[in-house]
Amino acid sequence: MEDLNNIAEEIFDSCIENIENENIEDEVVIGLYYISKYIEEGHTLSVNSHNQLNKIILLLNKKSHENLKLINNIRTFILKYILDIIENKKSLNKIKEEFFKTYYDFNDFQNIIDNKDFILLLFPQEKMSEYLECLNAEFKKDREFWDKTFIEKQQVIFKFHYITMLIYEKKRENFQKMFEYLFKIFNMAISKEEDELIFYLYTPLYYSNNIVSTDFDDYLRFNNLVEKKFEYYIKTSFIKRYQIMPNTNKGKKGKVKIAFVPERLIEYSVYKVLYTLLNYLKNLEVEIITFDLNFKELGGSLTEKQNELVLLGHNLIDCNKKFATNNSVFYSTVEKALKLREYIISNEIDILIGMSGRPEYNFLFTTRTAPLQVYWSHGNSEYHIDGIDKKISHFDQRTKNNEYQIFHLPINLKDYQVEIDYSTVQTIRDIYPKNSFILGYIGRLLKIEDDDYLDCIASIMKENPNTIFLACGSGNQDTIRTKVNNLGIGDRFFFTGHIDPNIYAYVIDLFLASFVNGGAALDEYRNKGRPYVSLHSKDWFKNYNKINFIKVYNENNKGYLKKDLYSKEDISSIKKNNYLNIANRHSSFFYTLGHVKNIQDYIKVSKLLINDKELCHKIVEERLFILNYRNQEFDFLETLNN
Structure with missing residues (x-):
């Protein structure tokens, strides 16, 4: 106890000095x-320490x-x-109430x-x-x-959602709790016809549900709860209030105009895919x-990525600069969406790809902004609204x-040969x-929490007792660690954290893709x-099984196989x-061969490839x-034309 009071008195002295100098240092906080933790455990301070504490509290109240x-x-x-x-x-409870009263208005x-980091001291990840x-x-x-005002309402939601995202790891159960809170506000906003708030709440709801989920039922749930409700609101209320007329243009002759509408341009898989496509177009x-x-709530687009697209020779419109009321994270989302729609129509866009x-996507599709409206999925296959044509x-x-x-995205394989x-x-x-034979996965750990x-x-x-597994990427390790320990493989299951995928592509012998989708990694x-090895849908196999191997082989269709890899025994087995x-x-x-239809085949094919290097080579070569x-x-x- 004497040691505690000696340390406390030293820290209290520093605290008084910090407050006097109006600069509260990290070490003092x-x-x-840690003194507060000792107090919570039942320890007490000396009279002298208490006197210092009282002096600090009085001084802080006066100065603040x-x-x-x-x-x-x-x-x-x-x-x-x-x-x-x-x-x-x-x-x-009273201390927390007083803190959050200030925090809510800050x-x-x-x-x-x-x-x-200090908020995480008070409310660590497990107290999210x-x-x-x-x-x-x-x-x-x-x-x-x-x-x-709508800006003041946005500030409340910004703290509730975006600030929380920047403080805490994206654990599904906590973010789904956030979804429930925000969804109640969303419903109230619809009942009150609060257009700005309805538009603004959409993305926090989307991120609270879809970004932390790997379950397609969750995507469908979001579509039914939020997307369809938002669509109905636009149809029955918003369109009438703003007197919006559908674009009845059926398209024009001559060069086709295609508009792509990315949410923002940053270094992630959606941008990489878009850049590759635009480069070929x-x-x-x-x-x-x-x-x-270029939505600013999560930092907006990177200028270097915008410049990269400009260098391709295509026209780039920064919607935040051109249509938003200001360059802040708080602006009229409704005004931005309305002006964007007017601009698309006035520029006679033939094909709109969102x-x-x-x-903005739901709004543009539902109000019929272009003759052909196309949804391009990057993983959310449960996006269903009436205004989508393809x-x-x-x-x-x-x-x-x-x-x-x-469609098959053009791939410059040289870009991957780093x-x-x-x-x-x-x-x-x-x-x-x-x-060891090293199995592995690269990507968000959220995708492999699945039981x-x-x-x-x-x-x-x-x-295959000679195997180990590397889980490479960021995310919550604790849940997965508990599960693999219970499964009896905890001593062979390793977490690497963030890695260089160019290096780890050669560290890992066999990539075992998650059951959600493999993604860019x-x-x-x-x-x-x-x-x-990757799990594919029944529909994928239904389509692919229509392809007749013998016909493809005899016609030498290079779109499906490399003939010289197949021995006479291979061809005989396929015929039979x-x-x-x-x-x-x-x-x-x-x-x-690495595309499997069910979990049983996933296990069989993995075992096969672990023990057959030549077969692995044939798969990747083809x-x-x-x-x-x-x-x-x-x-x-x-x-697009089909």
Whole structure:
């Protein structure tokens, strides 16, 4: 106890000095926090320490009422929270209530982010649900919310959602709790016809549900709860109020005008795919305009990415600069959407291609903005509204019917052949048990929290005791670690954190894709000529099984196979059984052998590839051969015209 009071007195002295100098240092906050933990455990302070504490509280109360520098710093109120716990005169609920009353009204968002580590001291990741409950409690007390300006309402939602996203890891159960809170506000906004708030709430709702989910039922749930309700609101209320007329233009003769509408341009898979497509379209007889929504709530677009598209020779419109009322994170989303629609119509766009995740897409589709309106899925196959004329994607969609047309995205394989230092690869491999066959996954860990996936991995590893698994990427490790420990593979299952995919493509021997979708990480891996196993939908196999191997082989169709890989025994087996290998009865080609229809086949094919390097080589060789061929058969415009 003497040591505690000696330390406390030293920290209290520093705290008094900090407050006098109007500069509260990190070390002081952390020191006081650990003293508060001792107090919560039942320890007490000496009389001298108590006297110092009283002096600090009086000084802080005086200074924080008269000094703007302290008033405008959330750290001041974090300090007060900790001091109240040390003083131990109020209940913890009362202390939290007082803190969140201030926090709810505090609108220096950059200051909050600068102090997020201290917020996490008070409310760590495991208390995120409590943090949300306290914020929601303050919202319920805010009797003036519906009388605020739309900017003031946006500020409340911004703190509730976007600031929380920047503080906490995206754990599904907590963000779905956030979805429930925000959805109630969304419903109230619809009943009150609060156009700005309805539009603004859309993306926080989308992120709270879809971004933290790997379950297609959750995507469908969002579509039914939010998307369709928003669509109905636009049809029955918004269109009438703003007197919006549908664009009845049926298209014109001459060069076709295609408009792409990305949510923002940053370094992620959606941008990479868009850039690749636009790069190939520059050589075709079409006019391309990219309308960059550049939504600022999550930082907006990167100027360098905008410039990259401009250098392709296409027209780029920064919607935030051209149509928003200001360049802030707070602006009229409605005005921006209306002006964007007018501009698209006035420029006689023939084909409008949108995605999901922003209210502008639903608005543009539902109000009939272009003769042909196309939804381009990057993973959310459960996006269903009436204004969509065609659905396309560059990869297989997990849908129950054939509503998507798939186009083959041109792939420059040279972009994936990055020069690497193989000694670095070996150094990393040497970290793990000697002579291990390394299974792995690269991407968001959220995608492999799934019980079915981890059960499958456990089965594969138990049948192949020489294997280990590397989970590469960011996300919540604790849930997965608990599950793999319970499955008996915890000692062979490793988390790497964020990695260089160019290096780890050669560290991992076999990529085992999640059951959601492989994403850009899988594409990057296999485009380097590396083997993988991936679960595909029944519809994909239904379509692919229409392709007759013998016919393709005899006609030498390079779009489906590389003939010299097939031995006489291979061809005889396919003729007899209609499959190449019994491990995957749904595949007649080397290229598709790693594409499996169910979990049982996933396990069988994984075991097969773990023990057959030559077969792995044939699979990747045929894939690279076919991709090179398909680059010459670019079919995007044909997909749109069908």
